[in-house]
Amino acid sequence: MTDASSSSSDAAASGEPVVELRDVGVWFRAQQRGTGSLREVLLGAGNAKQAQARWALRGVSFACHEGQSWGIIGHNGAGKSTLCLLIANILTPDEGAATIRGRVSALVTLGAAFNPSLTGRDNVKLYATFLGIPADVIAAKMDEIVAFSELEEFIDEPIRGYSTGMRARLGFSVATSLDPEILILDEVLSVGDRAFRAKSKERIEQLMESSKCILTVSHSDSFLRQITTHCLWLDRGQVRMAGPSDEVLTAYKQASSSASLPSRR
Numbered sequence: 001m002t003d004a005s006s007s008s009s010d011a012a013a014s015g016e017p018v019v020e021l022r023d024v025g026v027w028f029r030a031q032q033r034g035t036g037s038l039r040e041v042l043l044g045a046g047n048a049k050q051a052q053a054r055w056a057l058r059g060v061s062f063a064c065h066e067g068q069s070w071g072i073i074g075h076n077g078a079g080k081s082t083l084c085l086l087i088a089n090i091l092t093p094d095e096g097a098a099t100i101r102g103r104v105s106a107l108v109t110l111g112a113a114f115n116p117s118l119t120g121r122d123n124v125k126l127y128a129t130f131l132g133i134p135a136d137v138i139a140a141k142m143d144e145i146v147a148f149s150e151l152e153e154f155i156d157e158p159i160r161g162y163s164t165g166m167r168a169r170l171g172f173s174v175a176t177s178l179d180p181e182i183l184i185l186d187e188v189l190s191v192g193d194r195a196f197r198a199k200s201k202e203r204i205e206q207l208m209e210s211s212k213c214i215l216t217v218s219h220s221d222s223f224l225r226q227i228t229t230h231c232l233w234l235d236r237g238q239v240r241m242a243g244p245s246d247e248v249l250t251a252y253k254q255a256s257s258s259a260s261l262p263s264r265r
Contacts, residue, residue, distance in 0.1 A: 015065065015066070016101060017063035017064055017065050017099075017101070018064055018065060018066055018100075018101050018102050018181065018182055018213040019062075019063065019064040019087055019098075019099075019100055019101075019182060019213055019215070020063045020064075020098070020099040020100075020101075021060055021061055021062055021063070021086075021087075021093075021096065021097075021098050021099075022061050022096050022097045022098075022099075023059050023060070023061055023095065023096035023097075024057055024059075024060045024061070024086065024093045024095070024096035024097070024098055025055055025057055025058045025059065025060070025093060025094050025095035025096055026055070026056045026057040026079075026082055026086060026091060026093055026094055027053045027054060027055045027056065027058075027094050028053070028054055028056060029052070029053055029054075055237050056079050056082040056237050057079045057082055057083060057086070057093075057234075057237045057238075058237050058238055059096075059238055059239070060079075060083065060096070060234075060237075060238065060239055061096075061239065062232055062239065062242050064182075064213045064215065064230075065213070066212070066213060067208065067212075067213075068213060068214075068229050068230055069204065069208050069213075069214040069215075069216070069227055069228045069229050069230070070213075070214070070215045070216070070228060070229070070230045070231065070232055071215075071216050071217075071218060071224035071227075071228035071230070071231040071232070071245060071248075071249075072084070072215060072216065072217045072231070072232050072234065073217075073218075073219075073224070073231055073232070073233050073234070073248070073249070073252055074233055074234035074235055074240075074252075075235070075256075077236075078234040078235055078236060078237065079234045079236075079237040079238075080186070080217045080234055081186055081217070082237075083232075083234065084106060084184050084186045084215065084217060085106075086098055087100060087104065087106075087182070087184055087215065088104050088106035088184055089104060090106075100182065102180075102181030102182045102213065103178075103180050103181045103182065104180060104181070104182045104183075104184065105131055105175045105176070105178060105180030105182070105183050105184070106131070106175070106183075106184040106186075107171050107172055107175040107184065107185050107186065114126070114127060114159055114167060114171070115159075116158065116159055116160035117158055117160065118158065118159065119155065119156050119157055119158055119159070120146075120151055120154060120155040120156065120157065120159050120162070120170055121142070121146070121155050121156055123159055123170065124138065124142065124145055124146075124155075124170065124173075124174055125138060125139075127170075127171060127174045127175075128174055128177075131174065131175060133174075133177070133178055137178065138174075138177070141177050141178075144177065145170075145173045145174055145177050146173075148173045148199070148203075149166075149169045149170045149172075149173040150169065150196065151166060151169065151170060154166065165193070165196075169196055172185070172200060176203055176207070179207060179210060179212070180207075180212065181212055181213065182212065182213045182214075182215075183204075183207060183212060183213075183214045183215070184214075184215045184216075185214070185215070185216045185217065185218075186217040187217050187218060187219075197223070201223075201226060201227055204216075204227050205227070214227075214228075216228060221249055221253060224245060224249060225245055225246065225249060228245045229244070229245060230242070230243060230244060230245055230248075231243070231244075231245045231248035231249055231252075232248070233248050233251070233252050
């Protein structure tokens with residue numbers, strides 16, 4: 001395993017990390033089927049096997065410095081979204097320590113905080129509030145956000161009629177409107193047409209040039225190779241590998257190909 005905090009010797013990795021996780025663990029309680037009463041289930045009494053703590057993340061350590069762009073990879077259930085919520089200060093670690101030095105903007109769920117009954121314009125204001133962007137700031141940037149999303153024709157219509165890609169474009173436009181110091185994107189750039197993905201890539205590159213720390217969850221190998229400098233590979237809530245993108249993505253692809261091969265008898 002490569003130590004992410006020392007994986008790069010360039011100037012971007014000098015100084016204090018923007019994001020620093022040290023032996024972080026996050027757990028949740030999974031309720032299992034059993035024969036206990038409702039009272040036992042609610043209070044956690046009775047058969048201990050009915051309620052078990054399961055670790056979504058365990059012993060996770062890595063550091064993201066200014067100017068770096070990290071890809072977060074791993075199979076479904078590996079803990080990628082939990083990690084994003086932790087860095088976005090939506091979750092707190094149950095063990096270990098997480099230090100976040102900078103203003104965070106997170107697009108962690110497609111359509112998060114969107115109200116399908118409201119128009120796209122009203123949802124921009126709503127989503128900005130969710131991200132902690134002041135109302136006067138978002139009002140000044142409204143035209144810019146709408147133009148970048150390419151939804152001028154639909155912005156005053158209820159978003160219940162928007163496609164998943166349209167919602168992602170609108171959310172991405174809001175989340176990146178303030179040039180955040182730390183930008184988290186969880187599976188939001190895998191949708192939409194090729195032209196918009198190219199625009200998104202250009203905006204991410206602009207943020208990188210401004211010495212921002214960016215973390216992107218994606219299953220697209222080619223996309224991550226284009227926009228990231230480093231990758232963190234999570235496997236069942238633990239760090240399997242961390243380091244330069246090419247090395248980690250190649251190892252991940254080889255492991256995934258081996259796992260998919262049928263066993264020989």
